[in-house]
Amino acid sequence: MNILIKIRELANLTNSEKELADYILANPRKTLQFKPKELATAAFVSTATIYRLINKLGLNGVGELKIEIASSLRETTEEKEINYDYPILESDTPYQIMTNLNQIYKGTLDETLSNADPEELVRIGEKLINAKIIDVYAASANLFFAQNFRFQMQEIGILVNVPEEDYIQRLSAANSDKNHVAIVISYGGRSETLQKAVKILSENNTPIILITSMQENALAEFAAHKIYMASAENHYNKVSSFSTRQSLLSILDTIYSIIFNYNYDKNIHYKTNNYQKMNNDLI
Template sequence: MNLLKKLENLENVTPNERILIDAILKDPESFIAAKPKEIASLTYVSVPTIYRLINKLGLSGVNDLKLQLQDALRSETEVPVESIDFPISPTDTVNEILLHLKDVYTQTIEDTLNLSDQQVLVDVSALMKQAAFIDVYASAGNLFFARNFQFQMQEINVNVNVPEAEYMQKLSAGNADARHLSIVISFGGRGGSMNTVCQILSDNHSPIVLITSTQKNPLTRFAQYKIYMSSYENHYQKISSFSTRMTLLYILDTLYSIYFRLQYDELLNRKLTTYEKIHRRLTRREPED
């Protein structure tokens, strides 16, 4: 049962909890966008009432409530999951394939945007600036996006470590400490190696930012910050990871852009100056013997 249905059928609630439930059901999008104090002010209930309702729903907090609302809204209003997992058919023309993939990308971007917590993105970008070292842990296809992020940061003279082999990831985690910011990319926390990496990082008091799906992920218990990926796509039953790649690229590009904004003029000048030096060297005609 999705959360909207669960709210409609919830029994043994107080009058104030019923007021809150009715407000959520009437305008769930506004509830998702608001903070607890704003919700309390708009519905004329207390903040403790919000948390009592959360406890009755068996949820872990306000963010968990909002994520489940988001999932419920998607299941009722969006294109079926099958269209994300199997967006093309054998009879599609090239133009139809182009349009279907465009729909997948558009839906993924919109969902990632709706899931984003802007304060978390700002806080993580500030941590990136403060950290002496930035380490990104990823596996399989996500490694390509981690390396792309590494390249972007290298362009502005910020070194990012992306260990790839399982042993090197564990070694990197073992050497991490509070000066390291560890960004862990794991859609569902299914790989045993990432669990070990996160345990080591936690033991070393290295702050962890987890980029994950809205589905249950055992790695969330280690993370100080969580950034959520669009989670339409089935982990196995699909043609390709069209949606997962798009949501991860969007998130990493956003982190890079917010970081860049923190020192915009300095970093822009640094990047342009560096590429001007490279260009001059490449185009300068070397003297002949």
């Protein structure tokens, strides 16, 4: 498992260990440069806290921790130079803008893949394939991606519910039960509407698949499964959500493809047959 995800999901941490974990997640590259005492000073913890956290990660020392972090980070020169929050400058030509965005997209896909847990993807696929009803809960611009996922699934005969308004989301959650599976899209858990819906889903024992960032998310405790988006962007101070959008699209496309692959021949036939029926109706 990606060491940053492992740190993110560690349970039963002391307050100081949590402070250290949060610092490493927010500053993985700086962590690589620090000696133990320097890391302790930067994170406002003791050196002993560092070694306790390392033990909980099942590692043998600071050196191994750095190796694991380094392997989890994007390593190309282009990715280090690009600013994910401000990838375009006033002086950039249109072609330079396109080139910069291309670097962000490549880095985003690499990070999304790095964050993925292969075994978790298998479990998520099985959960969705066996679900009687799939509901997708999202807010703001993420609703458009949820609607696109619904369209993809409808093309292979699987109906997906995407409630949009606050009341409808809460009503959908209230109608949900253990036979439903809820996909919740939330970068940081800040939407009050999603907070209410997730609480209801949890009370109704509905399995929740949370698509979230590597940052802290209060909804994570309610999720049976988690998929992590690329998390390099600042949530507020940026030109646009270039990386987050690309990462979310990649994850939803992956989920769709996993489900498609489960009954590959059947889905190919279903899709092509339906398109033929629709085209035959054209005058």
